[in-house]
Amino acid sequence: MSQILSPRTIFLVAISGFAGLSVHVIAQQVFDVPYPSGSLGFTRMEAALLALARHAAFYAISAILVASLKDRSRWTKLAVLFFCSAAFYEELLRVPVMQGLVTGAWAFSLLPQLALYAKALLFSVVVLLSAALAAPFEDRLRRYGLHVLGAMIAALFLFAFDDLLPVLQQFLMQFATPPGPEDQLLSQDYGALILIPAYLTYIVPTYAMYLYFRAFAAMVDAGAVAVCLLYMALLAVARGTALIALMSIGPGFLSVFQFTAQILVATALICVFFRDDLAARAPKAGSAGLA
Secondary structure: OOHHHOHHHHHHHHHHHHHHHHHHHHHHHOOOOOOOOOOOOOOHHHHHHHHHHHHHHHHHHHHHHHHHOOOOOHHHHHHHHHHHHHHHHOOOOHHHHHHHHHHOOHHHHHOOHHHHHHHHHHHHHHHHHHHHHHOOOOOHHHHHHHHHHHHHHHHHHHHHHHHHHHHHHHHHHOOOOOOOOOOOOOOOOOOHHHHHHHHHHOHHHHHHHHHHHHHHHHHOOOOHHHHHHHHHHHHHHHHOOHHHHHOOOOOOHHHHHHHHHHHHHHHHHHHHHOHHHHHHOOOOOOOOOOO
């Protein structure tokens, strides 16, 4: 059985996800840390710069993932990239499953996700095309230049799609029955009915984090500690809460940082559990390059 699908791998990924999500659960249920408020007080320019940093980090981890799959077919690369993009960035099944559980309106929760899957798929195509264009060049400057161009195109696409997303979701929602007055959101003091699915579904984004780690271990030519720190930092920035937390130092800091801590704990444990991937990788001259 392939190492990435072995029972040991799945068990360790599950433990990493359990520990990461527990940070969020403990913050809410033990320390009464609330969800972040809808508006964090950023100006439009600050919000745009934060989004740009998130999109750039997301492109970087995606390009490294594609580079690590260089011997695979284009369809395999697209499938892996789409899975990781949807699982990590949009959390694939986690969001609609949890929304369905707390509202009882399953179709109303699931249908809007189709727009997010389209976003993840189109983003994956952009990254794959950029990697394919950059791959033939031996010159690092040209190769990196094409990736920078690809990152700019991907960022513009994500900005544009984010503006279009509410319209698409509203269109999809009209085909489902919205939650009625009897469908009330549960309080954040969830019981086992909510916590068990929450932990089970968090295995999916954590597995994407594991695949990203394998890609970093294979493609980034640096010491083990440097690879792990770069991996953890880029994933935290790509997830969207790390820089927001740093810019929200004050009364609302813990509210945002709980989600950053969740990612940092899960990725740190993945680095520890799968450190053999770092030790076993063969030295590659100049392998820090993408594609």
